[in-house]
Amino acid sequence: MGSMTSCWACETELRPEWKFCVHCGVPVETEAAATPRVRAASPLALFGWIFAGIGLALAIALVVIFLASQ
Numbered sequence: 350m351g352s353m354t355s356c357w358a359c360e361t362e363l364r365p366e367w368k369f370c371v372h373c374g375v376p377v378e379t380e381a382a383a384t385p386r387v388r389a390a391s392p393l394a395l396f397g398w399i400f401a402g403i404g405l406a407l408a409i410a411l412v413v414i415f416l417a418s419q
């Protein structure tokens with residue numbers, strides 16, 4: 350069951366010989382082909398959040414340092 354491929358759209362279990370999902374009709378992608386696309390998108394979004402967090406922390410730190418130096 351763990352080695353069975355599931356449809357990425359409707360999660361129906363797919364047979365290896367199937368070229369498309371018999372339930373919803375989307376083309377079947379192997380895990381190897383589908384995984385890089387998912388991993389390529391998430392680091393970019395992650396970098397955006399990291400830089401936003403760093404920028405916010407830096408701004409707060411600068412304000413605290415400025416107020417403490419008065």
Ligand SMILES: [Zn+2]
Nearest residue numbers: 356359370373
């Ligand atoms: Zn499907």
